Amino acid sequence: xxxxxxxxxxxxxxxxxxxxxxxxxxxxxxxxxxxxxxxxxxxxxxxxxxxxxxxxxxxxxxxxxxxxxxxxxxxxxxxxxxxxxxxxxxxxxxxxxxxxxxxxxxxxxxxxxxxxxxxxxxxxxxxxxxxxxxxxxxxxxxxxxxxxxxxxxxxxxxxxxxxxxxxxxxxxxxxxxxxxxxxxxxxxxxxxxxxxxxxxxxxxxxxxxxxxxxxxxxxxxxxxxxxxxxxxxxxxxxxxxxxxxxxxxxxxxxxx
Numbered sequence: 597x598x599x600x601x602x603x604x605x606x607x608x609x610x611x612x613x614x615x616x617x618x619x620x621x622x623x624x625x626x627x628x629x630x631x632x633x634x635x636x637x638x639x640x641x642x643x644x645x646x647x648x649x650x651x652x653x654x655x656x657x658x659x660x661x662x663x664x665x666x667x668x669x670x671x672x673x674x675x676x677x678x679x680x681x682x683x684x685x686x687x688x689x690x691x692x693x694x695x696x697x698x699x700x701x702x703x704x705x706x707x708x709x710x711x712x713x714x715x716x717x718x719x720x721x722x723x724x725x726x727x728x729x730x731x732x733x734x735x736x737x738x739x740x741x742x743x744x745x746x747x748x749x750x751x752x753x754x755x756x757x758x759x760x761x762x763x764x765x766x767x768x769x770x771x772x773x774x775x776x777x778x779x780x781x782x783x784x785x786x787x788x789x790x791x792x793x794x795x796x797x798x799x800x801x802x803x804x805x806x807x808x809x810x811x812x813x814x815x816x817x818x819x820x821x822x823x824x825x826x827x828x829x830x831x832x833x834x835x836x837x838x839x840x841x842x843x844x845x846x847x848x849x850x851x852x
Contacts, residue, residue, distance in 0.1 A: 599657025599667070599715075607634055611657030611667045614644060621646045622654040622667050622683055638689035645691075647671040647681045647700045654683075656715040658723070663687030668715040668725050671702060678709040680725055680740060696746035703740050703748065705729035705757060710738060714772040716780070722749055726769040726782050729759055734766040737782060737799060753805035760799050760807070762786045762816055767797060773831040773839070778803040783828035783841050786818060794825035796841060823847050 599611040606629035614623040622645040626637040633641030646652060648671025656668040664684055671681035680703035684695040691699030703725075704710060712727040721744045729738035737760040741752040748756025761767060766787040773781050779802055786797040796819040800811035807815030820826070824847030832840045845852050 598655045601657065601659035601665075603659065603663065605629075609657070609659055609665055611654055611665065613653040613655070613669070619646075620651045620653045622652055622669065622681075624654075624657070624665055624667060624685060624689070626689070636688065643685065643689045645683050645700075647683055647702070648679070649673050651678075652681060655711070655713045655727075656725075658715045658717045660717060660721070664692055666715060666717075666723060668712040670709075670711040670727075671700075673702075677707070677730075678711060679704045680710050680712040680727065680738070682712070682715075682723065682725060682742065682746070684746070694745060701742065701746040703757065705738050705759060706731040706736075708732075712738075712740075713768070713770045713784075714782075716772050716774055718774060718778075724772060724774075724780060726772040728768040728784075733764075734787075735768060736761045737767045737769040737784060737797075739769070739772070739780075739782060739801070739805070741805070751804060758801070758805045760816075762797055762799075762818065763788075765789055769799075770827065770829050770843075771831040771841075773833050775833055775837065779808055781831055781833070781839055783831045783843075785825075785827045785843075791820075793820065794827065795820040796826050796828050796843065798828070798839070798841065821845055 597612040608627040625642040626634040650672035652671040654667040654669035684692040709730040712725040741749040769784040798817040800808040828843040
């Protein structure tokens with residue numbers, strides 16, 4: 597389970613990944629307010645989807661104001677390794693054919709493994725997905741923005757996509773949050789080749805995807821707790837604009 601949301605009618609929607617021991621797939625389910633399965637949704641309250649040609653996994657979910665549900669993660673393809681994968685469902689659980697005609701959207705960054713780990717929804721209905729893109733030299737933060745029909749938003753980054761490299765290190769994004777001014781903050785972890793540590797990292801981009809030079813050093817911030825390996829898993833923006841990041845620190849056999 598990687599996502600949970602409550603509908604205005606009190607029903608609870610959950611999304612994540614399921615496995616039969618051989619292959620991983622997307623799963624979305626809905627419960628009534630009393631905790632019973634909502635049998636009007638999918639089959640027995642659940643829907644399993646296999647985007648791509650092999651393994652797939654969903655790591656994030658958003659519930660749109662119109663009741664549609666978006667899952668984000670990755671789908672495996674023989675020709676392009678793994679791509680960002682988004683699946684959108686209607687409120688009854690059926691595939692939303694207004695979303696790229698099939699209800700599924702795939703995005704390739706570097707022609708190697710690309711994984712989406714976080715989703716957020718803008719007030720204008722555009723969907724933002726964040727994660728990582730792998731290349732021969734390592735991984736970069738990766739962000740894509742989609743129009744409401746599932747097409748990439750060409751007003752964002754380069755053709756709707758952008759990657760962020762923190763000082764030539766390995767980077768992953770696990771959380772994303774929107775500020776009231778339209779700027780987006782992405783949080784994750786960076787493996788530093790210099791110190792051989794994994795530390796907190798934050799990036800802030802303007803609405804068009806450019807790094808916000810007023811944030812940290814040219815839009816980038818790193819934080820080292822000097823305890824071990826540190827990972828950001830969640831972000832929130834306070835009403836005064838301050839950013840709160842939460843996650844995990846691992847030292848030896850322990851984690852906090």
